[in-house]
Structures are given as structure tokens and as C-alpha cells.
Amino acid sequence: MYEELTVFQKKHRDKATMMLSESFHSNPLFIYLFPDEKKRRKILENVYKGTVEIVAAVSDVYVTSDKVEGIFAVRRTDKAASYSVLCGAIMKTVLRSLLLIRDVPLIPFIRKAKKLAAVSAKMAVYKKQKPHLIIDMVAVDPACRGQKFMSRMIRAALKEADSKKTFCVLETETLENVRIYEHFGFQLSQKIEVIERQLTVYVLIYDPYDQTRHLFNID
Template sequence: MVPVDVRLARKSDIPALARILGRAFQDDPVMAWVQPDAERRKAALPGLFGALTRHHFLAGRGSEVSLSDDGVAAVALWDPPGGWLQSPREQLAMLPGVVRAFRGRLAAGRALTDLMKAQHPEEPHWYLSIIGSDPQVRGRGFAHALMQSRLDRCDAEYAPAYLESSNPDNVPYYERFGFEVTGEIVLPAGGPSLWPMWRAPR
């Protein structure tokens, strides 16, 4: 595999990473449940990911990007141990992006976040909230490099890691990095499931 450059995300990366995550999650089962309107989802997701990054993830200094010759190719938004809960100030700052993304479906968005919070582990850990690569470069190792970068740090710090897979197809991918499924979060009204996954340090 060709070596991939990985570095911390910067404020100047936000427009590019927001576009990439918007494309990466356009067909995600959970995102499609929260916002069934495909055109509205396509238009709103970049703004949502941009707001989350700008007002929450950058401050934790756990978010990284991997780079191709054309710029940002993949993004991983991590929260450090003890830092996964958003503050009231962060929530207020992100609200316009959330409202635009989930217009008409705010109750579904709240149900999703409440269920995720209820099952979130209490033990300190690195939390992989969001990871995605540009569909045009998928399979070329950009997301793999991001996973390995942060998990190497987890092992060096002897810190566990946690994520929720919103797509069943991705569970085996995370298992290859040492994550194990610990349960199932079932969304209401016939919605899809998320799979909480935990990784002990090595």
C-alpha cells in the first residue's frame, strides 16, 4: 500500500472535509432514515458536518485528514477521552446546521442522538464519531491510514476506542482493526440499526 500522509484537521480544511463527508454519507442507512428526502440530504449534509467540525471537533484536536495529490481525501472526527459530549454552547452554535439537515425530521434526529447517548460507554476512551472518504478514492487506503494513525496512539496511551457503525456492511471493516460489536441500537418506527463497537488497547 502506498504511504498516505495524515495530519490533524485545520480550520481551513472544513469546506473540503464537509463536502467529502456529505458525499460519503449520502447513502448511509441512518442518515437516510433521519432525512429521507435524498435531494435535501445531499444539499444539507455538508453544512451539518461543517458545523459539527467547526464548533466541536476541532477544539478536541482529535480530528485528522488523509491527503491525496488533490487535497483532503478522507476524514476521521475523533473525540478524546472525556470529550465526546457537546457543551450547551457548542450545541447552540451547531443548531442552524442541524436544523437545515434534519428539517421536518428534528424529532428523528433527537431520537437518534438520545439512543446513542444512552448506550455510550462511561469508561474513558477515544470516540470515533465520524469517518468517511471521498467515494472517488474509496479503496485506496485513505481511511485505513486514518484508522491506523489514531489507533496507534490509542495503543501507545493504552486507551480503548469506541464507535457506532451506521452501516452493517462496515462492521467487518472495523473488526479488522480490533473492534468488537457490543450490542445493537435499533431506531424507532422500523428504522435501521447501529452497531456499537469497542476496541481494547493492544
């Protein structure tokens, strides 16, 4: 299923970090958390160094090739994370973040982060369902868009979902991405408005077997 992709390795980290920070620089979530454009770019470059390691501890991470035109992660909810690897990755990220605290007003940041808790609470409903796949950290280098790298990644995960007769969940913060994922067969399940007219999280499900039909249109 993932034969056309490359398993993420340490040698890919620097390219992946720069590509992720560039891809998500204009994402509404990060604009909301870090309004200052210059600080946001610096913060994302540092945060994604740790984020990739954290995600890799709980998911399988793939890149499109050694050139890292694209990257994404697939988490299987029935697969236990490596506790030691996860703790180590989190500690590294925390230490890196300490260097950036002076660049972010702490109290406003905490208030914003608390509002995001509503997303986690609403996402919890899927955890009660049968084991499924969660797609995360999907990004394609802006210079490589329109070359079917996104299709190669997403379709690989959907093949796994089909083979296991299960469903797939992902989140996005832009309507543009909603349209892209709908093209692959995803359906909009939840629309979570975090900040009116500023930040909305869209939850999409790929479920050709209608295992989650009763969950659709939850507000």
C-alpha cells in the first residue's frame, strides 16, 4: 500500500521541518496562535523539529521520496505508541520551546490554547468507535504542488483503510483543503468553530462502509 512512498528517516528531518513550516505558515491555526508573521516563521521551524519526532512515536510517517516533496503520518488507533520514544521526543520539543517563550506573550497564548480544547473534546467521539486510521501532518512542498504527491500519499492510506474495512479521520483548517479531501472520498463530519470568522476546524471521514454514519453532522 505504501510501496510508492519512503518511510521517514532521520536524514529527512531537516527537509521535512523546513517544508512543514513553509506549508503551514499561512494556516489559520498558526496565524491564530502566533499572529506576528516573522515570529511565526521562526517558531514553526523550531516546533516542527520536535513535532515530527513526536508524531513518529505514535504514527508511521512517510515522505514521497528522499527529496521530501511531501510528508504525512498514519496513526492506527489499535497500535500502542512507544512510550520511551514518545517521552524523549516530547522532552526535546519542550526544551526547544523554552528558547522561544520570550517571543510569545505567554498568558494570551495559554488562553488561545484552552479554546482549542474544544476540538479535542469533540474528536473524542471517534475514539469510541472500532480501530481506525488517523491521517495527520499532511503537507506538500509549495514548489511541488499540482504534481500528484498529495494523491499518492492519501490514496495509500485509503487503500489500507479499504483492506481493513475501517474508516479514516483527518482534520483541516481551510475550506480549500476540505474540497481536496472530498475529492478523495472524504465527507465532512464536524465543523468546529473555535473563533468566529477566524478559526474553524473541519473534521472529515473516509468511510465507504458507513460505520460512522450516526456520527455525521455533530455540532
